[in-house]
């Protein structure tokens with residue numbers, strides 16, 4: 001689309017008009033064909049829903065709160081996003097070079113593997129449906145997601161254009177990764193399956209210790225109350241923002257050096273603002289009405305709601 005420069009152009013992938021960077025074509029089939037293990041733990045989400053936050057929570061619970069290792073090893077090496085290799089250019093980025101082929105990385109990881117993806121259910125490994133590894137899915141209020149995604153697309157995809165233009169693209173399912181409701185509902189429909197945990201960003205914000213307890217139960221891990229509180233502190237916005245193992249500054253610093261501009265410098269950080277309701281600072285009443293109607297139509301009869 002014209003908001004995205006030619007160099008960062010995106011392609012549509014079947015099924016469902018999923019929108020990915022062109023290099024995805026080299027790995028899509030390998031991801032679909034990945035051998036899934038029963039003890040894999042996947043964190044899946046649409047972008048900018050708090051997946052990095054959830055991923056860190058899941059990894060720390062699964063690894064008995066090994067904060068030392070968590071801080072020493074960049075998150076992408078502990079819990080790689082399987083399709084990331086398609087988004088980074090090894091010729092441009094030292095981090096990408098070091099990371100190498102993320103599908104291969106996942107194939108070679110020791111069990112239990114912690115894996116992240118923004119791919120919709122239909123593009124994840126076919127074996128997921130039969131092997132049924134644990135999947136933690138996280139969703140977020142679409143208006144907040146859109147604001148967060150706008151800043152992210154400026155930085156990552158060098159997107160030009162105003163917030164209003166991006167919001168239109170988002171409402172038309174044309175933002176990177178593509179249709180959002182089918183992504184979310186694909187997992188919402190599976191939420192009662194014992195290997196699926198469906199979380200919302202707003203719940204992590206409202207009561208992080210409760211969400212940690214719920215996730216630990218799902219992962220079959222015992223946590224002491226002290227452990228829960230220590231993990232909640234480690235996962236606080238301030239601590240995550242200042243943690244080089246999770247804040248992706250290695251990639252962001254490079255992106256900031258391109259021709260990107262933001263009204264506020266903090267908008268050019270991966271861990272940006274961390275608030276519920278930031279959309280109020282961006283959306284006109286008219287746009288809010290459009291978003292709310294879109295949400296109502298797509299969520300009618302599903303039982304899923306997003307609230308502050």
Ligand code: A3P
Nearest residue numbers: 048049050051052148236237240271272273274
């Ligand atoms: P904002 O841009 O609204 O700040 P993802 O990891 O899926 O890309 O999601 C990124 C969003 O999660 C960003 O939202 C980011 O700031 C927020 N986030 C990351 N860590 C957080 C934390 N510890 N507390 C609250 N929000 C967090």
